[in-house]
Amino acid sequence: MPTAPPRVPAATVIPPQHGASGAGGPSFDLVGWVTTARHSGPVGVFGLGPAPIDQDEQALADEAVPGWKLLLRAGLNLVVAYVLFDLLQGPFVWLISILLPGFTHAAGQQDWWAITLSYLLYVPLLALFVWIFGRMGRWKLVWRRYGRPLLRQLSTAGEPMPPAQPQRGGAASPAAPTGPAEQELPDVWEPLRNVAHPGTLALLDAETAQRHVGDVDRQRLLQALSCVRHDPERLGALLGAVRDHGAAACGHPSGARDLAGRSPAQDLLLRQVRLGAVESVPKNPAEYRGADLALDPLLLGTSLLAVGPPGTGKTSRLARPVAEALCLQALTGSAVVVAVGATDADLGPADWYDVVVSPGDPNSGYGLDLFGGARQLDEAAARLADALLPDELALRAEGARLALQQIVGPFHTAFGRLPGVRELVLLLRGERAAWAALLDGVEESGALPAYQHELAQRERMHGTVDDPGTLLADRLALLDRPVFAGFFNPSEGDPEPLPLFALRALDHPLRVRVALPDHSHPEASRILARLAVGQFLHAAASRQDRSLFAGLVVDDASAAVDSHAIRTIQRLRGANAGALLMLRTLIDLPEQLRAPLFGAVGGRMAFPGIAPWDGKLFAESWGTVWVDEKDVTRAPDMSGGMIRKFFRGARTVLAGERAQTESVTTRKVERRRWSASDLAQVLPRGHAVVSLTSVDGTQVPPLMIKLP
Structure with missing residues (x-):
């Protein structure tokens, strides 16, 4: 049976093809790509992506507050705090003069320690105002969202720009001047250098310095080394190929060294492909929020x-x-x-x-x-029979497999080859000329005693109502069309x-x-x-x-x-x-x-828009989780007299929330991770919910990701 082109051994040299180049084009910073920091997070986290952000439920609620509302609330509290602080300075000085008359007299005489201490007495009052109005104005959240990034940006504005790192997926970075500092970088060819003689990697080092070596080249050579490391003869052939051809040694049979138009979502070093960004929502576990989810061979x-x-x-x-x-x-x-x-x-x-x-x-x-999916004739015939039968005829699959096996084996014995489509159609229908030729061929080969029982059984089924051969012949005739010739x-x-x-x-x-x-x-x-x-x-x-x-x-x-x-x-x-x-x-x-x-x-x-009956299977397969369910009963706070109501109204204006009395009841309940209605109606466009399992049993829980 014809097969694919033979695999090229790891030490076989394929000369570089015209147009072959490193990843991303003629210039690729291989050293920068290898030395780029990759974090080791939970299973499924993209190593080149952002690290997970451990956020609690309160942090998620804070991030959901609109920026304009947050700034307006903070500014209003700042204005009120300044006005009240200015109004209270007079009474505060009068109170200090009564409690500490000697200290007030010394400050009036311009005594430096008395003046300093007088200012320090304002610190508790100022701290009290900051604590009260800062909580109502949420100044801490304003600092985290706006102040800290602005300070970080101003602090890095005067620093020199670091050298450009290669983009994900092997895209080339702009060429940077070489210098003595590059000698301190790790050796990207250390595994090869440990087994090579001096001078063997001269051409490879020169191509690396000229940025003509891509990520595919490096991973291919290291993969070849892992295959021949314990075979001295093949290891010598590999090192000789590297000495003579550099990064083009041990090439793929096609001669290709990269893919045209590849995306930046690939990382060959970890063999990962980025699927999307994990959203910071309460349904996603905290250890994955903010990171990128990736797929690798262990998960696939x-x-x-x-x-x-x-x-x-x-x-x-x-x-x-x-x-x-x-x-x-x-x-x-x-x-x-x-x-x-x-x-x-x-x-x-x-x-x-x-x-x-x-x-x-x-x-x-x-x-x-x-018949190319199996090495034994009966298995090949069984696979073809399974493919020919539609789903609604699966109950007749066993008889169909037997019918094909009763033909394919004797045909191969008689003619030394496998039957073609038209020959199979004729034999399954029991055409006399085709059947007689098969019997004569089996008899001439001397194998008639071995196949006599099967051939007789198949011949008895010709023309009967429950003959699976007729059904197979009709299905196989769909491939016996002029458009499919050859x-x-x-x-x-x-x-x-x-x-x-x-x-x-x-x-x-x-x-x-x-x-x-x-x-x-x-x-x-x-x-x-x-x-x-x-x-x-x-x-x-x-x-x-x-x-x-x-x-x-x-x-x-x-x-x-x-x-x-x-x-x-x-x-x-x-x-x-x-x-x-x-x-x-x-x-x-x-x-x-x-x-x-x-x-x-x-x-x-699961992608957006799936039907509820589809989402039901997803919900059942993802199971349930125990959560703390809070029953909160709120009612407007109407207690107190006019003064208390006045302060309660002022707090409502400053804090943006109406004063209420709350009654909280907490209990543990079992809930679906993702319900069928959530998947069918709540999942937004451009998102998906995905769960993964590694071959070693490590599981990635259902995560809502934003697709790239």
Whole structure:
């Protein structure tokens, strides 16, 4: 069975291609990118983003106060405090003269210690005014919001500007003059230098100084070193390649050293892709507020399910960045990615991928091997049968698998190859000429005794009412169309097909895009989506070499999710693989698959506008939390006489709140983290709620994030 191009060993030298350059263009500050501070926060926090801000509920309430209202209230209290302080100075001096007549006489004689002490006597009065009117005017909040940032800005205005740091995702920073200070920076090639001879890294050091080495180059060379460190022969080949070709050594089979138009949401050093900013709202835990949430292979390894209607940003704000991150990691030799979606799905340009399978497109460079997801014939036939049957015919899946297995095995034995689409259609329908040719071929091969029982059983089913072969033939005929000629396994007499890509080739750092003709041939696209996803899941879970992270991105998984796929997704956690599945609504799935799918994935993401019945499953999967519920009974304070009412009215004007009596009752209650109504109606546009789980079991609680 045809497979993908062979994987290039780590020590193989690929000469630099024309146009290949470091990340972000011809100039990239690799030293600055490596030495940029990355904070270690909770699981899922973006290392290059802001650190979490630990805010309590009172701080959140303070931040919600409008600026104009805060400044007006503070100014009004300041004016009243000044007027009262000025009015009380006369009575205060009169009181001091009565209590301390000798001190007043000394101050009148211009005694310096008496004058100083007289001013110090004003300090308690001034502190009392600041405490009273500062609390009502919320001067402390005004200082935190406006005064402290202004003071910090004024203090840094006269300081020299620090050298520009590289932008996230490897964007180049402006060139800075070199000097002796650069010699004190950490050695970005220290792992290589520890095993290399003097002078081996001369070309690499020169390219680094000239800013011609990108983040992809560094991570690729270090990944190659980790693969050959314990093999002296391959280690010598690697060091020789670095000596001769510098940063272009051990290149990706495509020769690419970066992606065109990459976003700044990538950090290859930590293998993270930024999802969005965690909002400072009470529903978000305090240890995540203000930080950026990111996805990495450890979190994607438990798979992620995203649900949201069209137009909410599932593809452009989630699928494309994740596919981009996996493509970058594939260029470093640490991942393999398969992106499945409609032709017009925004999963990145075609030059991001090494293999583009686009059935029905005359410009496609590859076809799809219908049996490419398994190494055994029975498994390959079973995967094809599962893909051909629609969801409503899943009850006949076992008979369909057996029918295909009774044909594929004998056909391969008789002719030494796998059957083509047209040959399968004829054999499943029981056409006499095709069936007779199969029997003759099996007999000539000498394997008739081994397959006699299966062939006889399949022949008895021809033409019966419950024959699954007829159903399979009708479904398979959707792929036997002139527009798909040459894209699938050929039959005898067919012209030479395109190179067929087999999805079992997941031990190569390949970037694969499966573009489906969703608009022109919707039912054929559903079959191909189930086939591609099923082959990937089976190959990823059963592969022997799991050194590469195998990532799957499915733009619309409504046609690809079945009971077999759900069972296989659960096995990806221990296979260094993961999937990103996106759905418009859970109604697209059979009801018996919805809850098992939520249980199979470790990450769940809800976008605005989902239906309440969709939000119910999210709410149930995220569970409940114990919270302190306060029942507050407020009533206007009408007690006291005229004087007390006057002061109470003045306080209402200054504090902005009416005086009330309160009765507070506190109790612990169990509440949903996010209710179905919150997800369906309260979640604002441009936001999402996401929970993640690492392969080691560490959980990221449901967080409301603002999408980029």
